[in-house]
Amino acid sequence: MRMNPLRRKVVLVAALALLMPAGCRRGPASPPPAPMVVFAAASLADAFHELNIAFAQARPELPVVCSFAGSNQLVAQIESGAPARVLVTADEHSMARAVQGRHVRAEAVREVCGNELALVVPANNPARVQGLSDLTRADVRVVMAAPAVPAGAAAAALLSASAAIPTLGANFPERVMRNVRSQEENVRMAMAKVELGEADVGIVYRTDALAAVRGGRGAMVTIPDALNQRTSVRIAVTARAEGEPGPTAFVEFVLSAAGQRIMAEHGFVVAEPALEPATPGPAPSPSAPETGKPG
Amino acid sequence: MRRRRGSPAEGSAGITWGLSVPLLALFVLPVAALISRVPIAQAGEILAEEPFRQAVRLSLISTAASVALSILLGAPLAAALAGSRRRGGRPSRLLVIIEAVVDLPTVLPPAVAGLALLLAFGRAGPIGGVLAAAGLDISFSLFAVVIAQTFVGAPLFVRAFRAGLEGVDADLLDAASMDGASRWVRLARVSLPLAGPGFGAGCALCAARALGEFGATIVFAGSLPGVTQTLPLSVYVALHEDLDRALLMGVLLLGLAVALLGGARLAAGLGKGD
Numbered sequence: 001m002r003m004n005p006l007r008r009k010v011v012l013v014a015a016l017a018l019l020m021p022a023g024c025r026r027g028p029a030s031p032p033p034a035p036m037v038v039f040a041a042a043s044l045a046d047a048f049h050e051l052n053i054a055f056a057q058a059r060p061e062l063p064v065v066c067s068f069a070g071s072n073q074l075v076a077q078i079e080s081g082a083p084a085r086v087l088v089t090a091d092e093h094s095m096a097r098a099v100q101g102r103h104v105r106a107e108a109v110r111e112v113c114g115n116e117l118a119l120v121v122p123a124n125n126p127a128r129v130q131g132l133s134d135l136t137r138a139d140v141r142v143v144m145a146a147p148a149v150p151a152g153a154a155a156a157a158l159l160s161a162s163a164a165i166p167t168l169g170a171n172f173p174e175r176v177m178r179n180v181r182s183q184e185e186n187v188r189m190a191m192a193k194v195e196l197g198e199a200d201v202g203i204v205y206r207t208d209a210l211a212a213v214r215g216g217r218g219a220m221v222t223i224p225d226a227l228n229q230r231t232s233v234r235i236a237v238t239a240r241a242e243g244e245p246g247p248t249a250f251v252e253f254v255l256s257a258a259g260q261r262i263m264a265e266h267g268f269v270v271a272e273p274a275l276e277p278a279t280p281g282p283a284p285s286p287s288a289p290e291t292g293k294p295g
Numbered sequence: 296m297r298r299r300r301g302s303p304a305e306g307s308a309g310i311t312w313g314l315s316v317p318l319l320a321l322f323v324l325p326v327a328a329l330i331s332r333v334p335i336a337q338a339g340e341i342l343a344e345e346p347f348r349q350a351v352r353l354s355l356i357s358t359a360a361s362v363a364l365s366i367l368l369g370a371p372l373a374a375a376l377a378g379s380r381r382r383g384g385r386p387s388r389l390l391v392i393i394e395a396v397v398d399l400p401t402v403l404p405p406a407v408a409g410l411a412l413l414l415a416f417g418r419a420g421p422i423g424g425v426l427a428a429a430g431l432d433i434s435f436s437l438f439a440v441v442i443a444q445t446f447v448g449a450p451l452f453v454r455a456f457r458a459g460l461e462g463v464d465a466d467l468l469d470a471a472s473m474d475g476a477s478r479w480v481r482l483a484r485v486s487l488p489l490a491g492p493g494f495g496a497g498c499a500l501c502a503a504r505a506l507g508e509f510g511a512t513i514v515f516a517g518s519l520p521g522v523t524q525t526l527p528l529s530v531y532v533a534l535h536e537d538l539d540r541a542l543l544m545g546v547l548l549l550g551l552a553v554a555l556l557g558g559a560r561l562a563a564g565l566g567k568g569d
């Protein structure tokens with residue numbers, strides 16, 4: 001007697017399901033190494049793309065895949081169990097949070113380089129922003145990163161520091177905040193709004209502004225040294241990856257002369273060759289040239 | 296040939312239900328996990344926070360405005376589409392294109408939708424440029440939030456309301472016109488009352504979708520607490536900072552969405568009685 005056609009189909013599907021894993025099992029040859037996951041702050045994207053290429057040439061047997069996002073988002077993902085081998089944050093506060101959550105050992109943290117802020121405007125500078133004081137003009141639209149993100153925190157600190165400057169006028173920080181139209185999730189989104197012409201000026205990292213200038217997508221307006229905020233880019237092998245040769249090699253490469261040269265080329269502030277573990281030490285000397293003038 | 300679909304044979308019903316369990320579990324388990332982790336103890340404290348109340352207020356206002364705008368702009372479209380198929384025969388190519396256009400926002404990834412809206416309505420865009428010259432600043436405003444939410448929500452309203460209108464028995468309309476009712480009277484006295492459930496369902500679906508919109512909002516309208524940071528944006532921000540606040544806001548959003556969907560089902564079910 002014929003089996004009910006529906007039953008026959010179910011049995012067939014079940015049989016296939018059971019047989020599939022057997023067919024998929026790998027042969028005796030060892031599988032290719034899984035790429036090592038590196039979590040890096042959004043502001044490091046350009047520099048780290050280049051770093052990865054150089055690292056791939058130096059150590060082709062250690063493939064790397066990078067994930068870029070706001071530092072706070074990266075730490076949150078690691079806290080939820082994301083399998084990152086290396087963490088690179090845009091400031092020490094985010095790295096400290098990872099240390100506090102025991103996802104990174106304090107001793108493993110190293111300082112990569114420094115960064116500071118700048119103003120970025122669209123290439124033709126339609127609002128003719130020349131300096132900080134222009135941020136309070138009535139028609140100027142300002143964007144910045146959210147305060148939870150390192151770039152946003154640094155921008156907020158910059159505005160606080162500016163309150164003490166008499167030439168900027170009373171209530172400078174409040175007047176600027178009134179012109180802030182959006183607090184973006186990461187500094188690159190703020191850059192995008194400026195590049196698209198939606199915002200007149202963005203408070204971003206100097207490295208981001210330089211990248212825009214080089215790409216012809218924007219112009220940079222510098223911030224006086226006395227007010228500028230210095231951020232410290234930190235790197236560490238995550239606790240779960242401690243002892244693995246790949247992540248350690250990657251970190252060493254970033255800190256090597258070759259890696260530091262790449263960071264400097266992108267506008268980051270690098271220290272002199274002999275690098276100490278991340279303790280609050282003297283400020284590294286700037287070695288990156290200033291390029292880009294207001295439009 | 297025997298038609299097996301919908302076969303009442305009990306054996307096959309058991310098997311199909313059994314095979315349905317994984318998907319139902321996929322829907323239920325994450326939601327259950329979310330609810331189980333709600334910090335009830337801190338709920339009162341978090342609910343009183345100003346940023347939280349701002350986000351709730353912005354979400355409710357923008358969603359209400361989006362639904363209103365969807366009804367205003369979508370009802371004529373739904374009526375036009377409903378009438379076009381009724382005439383029978385093959386649908387014209389233009390109609391097929393229009394229907395595809397109405398489906399477009401639904402299949403567009405939200406962030407892409409936001410970018411597209413920004414390019415069109417932003418200051419530097421064709422439409423936004425004209426509006427900006429006239430003094431109307433759209434981007435980075437609550438109005439932008441409403442536009443983004445309407446973009447994703449209106450198609451759902453149009454679809455449901457159209458279905459409701461098409462469900463109106465053509466014979467009733469014919470009888471009304473034979474009794475001398477004008478087109479408007481037919482619309483007001485026959486079509487609309489009978490399509491009421493479709494209308495209600497459309498409003499609820501549109502509202503639920505608008506309430507939950509994230510990608511298009513954050514790209515087009517930006518994110519500023521008290522101005523454009525709706526609940527979904529707030530949840531995203533809180534996710535990286537304070538998990539308790541994120542959980543609480545998430546559950547609130549979930550509750551609102553469930554209430555709206557329940558309303559949609561209720562409205563859709565109301566019409567089936569007679």
